[in-house]
Amino acid sequence: MSLLDKLLAKLEWLVVAYIAGAAAALYALVNIYRIDLWAEALPAVARVTAIIIMLFGSVFLVCASVGLWRFGDEWGRHIFYARNHICGVVDDTCALVMILVGILIGRVDLAAIGFFFFAIIPFVGNALANAYYSNTEEARR
Amino acid sequence: MIEFIKPVFELAGYIFLVACSIAAISGLRLAVKGEAVTSLMGIGTVMTVAAAGLFLTQILFDVEFCRDTAVALLLLGSLATIVFARILRGGMYR
Numbered sequence: 001m002s003l004l005d006k007l008l009a010k011l012e013w014l015v016v017a018y019i020a021g022a023a024a025a026l027y028a029l030v031n032i033y034r035i036d037l038w039a040e041a042l043p044a045v046a047r048v049t050a051i052i053i054m055l056f057g058s059v060f061l062v063c064a065s066v067g068l069w070r071f072g073d074e075w076g077r078h079i080f081y082a083r084n085h086i087c088g089v090v091d092d093t094c095a096l097v098m099i100l101v102g103i104l105i106g107r108v109d110l111a112a113i114g115f116f117f118f119a120i121i122p123f124v125g126n127a128l129a130n131a132y133y134s135n136t137e138e139a140r141r
Numbered sequence: 142m143i144e145f146i147k148p149v150f151e152l153a154g155y156i157f158l159v160a161c162s163i164a165a166i167s168g169l170r171l172a173v174k175g176e177a178v179t180s181l182m183g184i185g186t187v188m189t190v191a192a193a194g195l196f197l198t199q200i201l202f203d204v205e206f207c208r209d210t211a212v213a214l215l216l217l218g219s220l221a222t223i224v225f226a227r228i229l230r231g232g233m234y235r
Contacts, residue, residue: 083182
């Protein structure tokens with residue numbers, strides 16, 4: 001089991017720990033440092049969460065790009081479906097970053113367009129795979 | 142508080158823009174080397190990451206027309222990908 005597998009296996013605990021830490025930071029900011037909750041403390045925690053989501057999204061984008069570079073034509077004609085999946089990962093990452101960052105920084109238009117794009121992604125992937133199947137597999141028969 | 146976090150948010154935005162650029166280069170490579178459907182897929186990826194980058198540019202630098210361009214890219218790009226994939230399949234109603 002690699003280090004990445006171990007980290008991913010603990011991912012839910014990392015999320016729970018982050019939420020608990022954010023709640024503790026909010027409590028400390030409001031009750032100890034006397035910072036206004038709605039005007040300053042909550043937007044600050046939301047911005048920090050948006051920063052973490054963007055950094056995670058960057059990691060996913062770079063990993064997907066490396067995958068697109070690695071899977072060349074030497075893997076056979078069925079490699080198209082793997083590339084289609086990788087492009088779906090890129091689309092999903094961009095849509096989720098737009099949705100979550102838009103909600104966290106209070107930009108509803110960004111989140112709305114992200115939601116629309118997130119809903120239309122499966123249709124795009126299905127149409128591309130269907131077109132490739134019709135062009136190659138049915139033509140071989 | 143927000144003033145302290147703002148530079149870090151901008152730095153994370155720049156890192157995400159660089160990641161979008163790397164994904165766009167991979168999509169362009171896919172678009173220029175493959176056959177028709179593969180090129181369509183690569184162009185779709187490039188449009189998606191370009192739109193996400195434009196949205197982030199609008200957030201970071203307050204350039205209003207970036208948002209409109211990103212909306213047009215996302216809506217028309219995804220719909221055009223579906224339509225051209227249908228055409229490449231051999232017809233809209235097949």
